[in-house]
């Protein structure tokens with residue numbers, strides 16, 4: 001399963017999907033060598049006090065598929081272990097971006113046992129510059145005691161010299177993109193969301209250390225950037241490779257990018 005060998009940078013990384021453990025692989029990347037990281041880690045959703053996915057109704061979030069976890073990760077770590085793991089990942093991501101680099105780290109806030117998990121325990125001490133709210137569509141909520149959850153959070157973690165592409169600051173900090181439904185991965189990014197991130201930044205190499213179905217790579221490639229993808233699952237790495245050579249998915253991506261640009265700030 002795992003690419004256990006020592007990988008050389010850049011030749012074994014650029015425009016490659018690497019099947020392996022996130023921290024092991026990140027440690028093989030030199031300091032300050034990747035300008036942009038865009039990622040969504042597993043949210044540890046199955047480690048729940050009972051009102052979320054764990055109760056078996058699967059109705060609190062659109063992706064009831066996550067009831068089964070991921071192909072090679074069951075998404076059910078003890079809380080402290082999960083926080084330490086994510087902090088190790090962020091430490092490596094921060095190390096490999098240069099002084100003008102940035103990390104877009106997508107997560108979800110939730111309430112567990114009456115306490116807000118706002119992920120501060122994961123991101124504290126990292127240079128969080130801004131929080132973007134991703135307003136997505138909801139799912140079927142079987143629980144009459146809760147309003148339907150419809151947002152996630154994207155932390156922009158940036159080194160001091162990071163700047164957006166001119167005029168992109170006008171997008172504001174609430175972004176509305178529906179979730180992806182034509183994808184067999186249990187928790188894919190919508191392509192348009194990642195197009196927005198990458199096209200708002202200048203990074204020549206875009207890394208997603210939790211690549212899943214390859215959405216970040218597909219967006220990067222069609223925007224003329226290089227990518228690096230890491231995932232623990234051989235199944236998802238293969239899914240990503242197939243997606244990148246499939247002309248239909250590339251065409252769909254280009255069309256989506258064109259429609260985003262047509263309605264964009266640059267024409268208005």
Ligand SMILES: C[S@@+](CC[C@H](N)C(=O)[O-])C[C@H]1O[C@@H](n2cnc3c(N)ncnc32)[C@H](O)[C@@H]1O
Nearest residue numbers: 021022042073187188189210212213215231232
């Ligand atoms: C939220 S999903 C990412 C989905 C992705 N954004 C997409 O568009 O398809 C998280 C991914 O993390 C991967 N993962 C879990 N544990 C991992 C580990 N230790 N190392 C690398 N990847 C891991 C899972 O296999 C899963 O595909």
